[in-house]
Amino acid sequence: MAVVLAPACASCAxxxxxxxxxxxxxxxxxxxxxxPLPWTPPPPSAIDxxxxxxxxxxxxxxxxxxxxxxxxxxxxRRLAALVRERCAPALDGADVAxxxxxxxxxxWRRGFNQAxxxxxxxxxxxxxxxxxxxxxxxxxxxxxHLRRHNLGTSIFLPARHRPAVDGRVVVxxxxxxxxxxxxxxxxxxLKAAGAAExxxxxxxxxxxxx
Numbered sequence: 487m488a489v490v491l492a493p494a495c496a497s498c499a500x501x502x503x504x505x506x507x508x509x510x511x512x513x514x515x516x517x518x519x520x521x522p523l524p525w526t527p528p529p530p531s532a533i534d535x536x537x538x539x540x541x542x543x544x545x546x547x548x549x550x551x552x553x554x555x556x557x558x559x560x561x562x563r564r565l566a567a568l569v570r571e572r573c574a575p576a577l578d579g580a581d582v583a584x585x586x587x588x589x590x591x592x593x594w595r596r597g598f599n600q601a602x603x604x605x606x607x608x609x610x611x612x613x614x615x616x617x618x619x620x621x622x623x624x625x626x627x628x629x630x631h632l633r634r635h636n637l638g639t640s641i642f643l644p645a646r647h648r649p650a651v652d653g654r655v656v657v658x659x660x661x662x663x664x665x666x667x668x669x670x671x672x673x674x675x676l677k678a679a680g681a682a683e684x685x686x687x688x689x690x691x692x693x694x695x696x
Contacts, residue, residue, distance in 0.1 A: 496552035496561075497545045509558050514545040520572050521691050527666055532673035533658070534683050538691035539565075539572040542662050546690050550661060554600050562600065565689050566607025573687040580685065581654035583610040586672055587641065589618045604689065605659040613650035615643050615679075616672055641671050643679045652680035657687055664692040 492501035497514040524537040540546045553561040570577065585601035593599050605612045618640050643651070656676050658669055663686070673684040 497548035508560060510549055518546045532677045533669055534685055536663055536686040537573040537576040538688045539568045540690050542690035542692045557597055559598055562603035563607055566604050569687055569689060570608055576685045576687050580610055580657040582613045583608050583657045583659050584613050584615050586660040587616045587618045601660045615647035615650050616641055641675055643675050648679050651676055653682050655683045656681045657685050660688045662690045663688045
């Protein structure tokens with residue numbers, strides 16, 4: 487009876503042997519394979535490097551979906567640990583972590599900013615230096631050629647936050663990178679505010695089809 491009543495894993499839907507340990511079973515966590523290599527965007531990108539903990543596929547895709555859309559906020563700690571382990575070179579020597587911002591409306595609707603939760607678990611001081619000033623269509627809903635236009639001037643850095651990034655090595659934090667348009671828009675603002683270097687770390691990177 488205990489097995490029947492056990493909560494299901496958010497990825498494979500099997501009963502959890504240790505529900506208090508989180509909504510994902512250890513077998514699914516063990517199947518999250520690392521992403522092969524960091525990605526350096528071509529010039530004139532404002533991002534110095536992008537490092538992802540894994541591919542946005544299989545169990546990791548299920549875990550991220552549960553984290554963001556089923557409000558399984560408790561997954562933030564385990565995902566941050568995964569990023570700390572697999573993106574360690576990007577975090578080494580960084581002065582501050584800056585989460586990718588959400589509009590106030592989107593944050594209210596979701597209940598939390600997953601990038602902010604992730605940033606707080608990376609062992610670096612967190613500066614919520616960036617903001618978004620108006621709702622836009624979700625980046626994931628748009629084709630790649632429209633993503634930069636969609637961002638426009640919606641991401642900015644209030645003047646009071648400039649000292650937090652000026653002259654510093656900044657780690658930009660987000661959940662998933664697809665085309666890199668959102669990270670690029672954020673990095674441009676950070677560099678304009680005086681950031682010496684902008685590295686980006688994400689939980690996952692989408693495998694784009696050729």
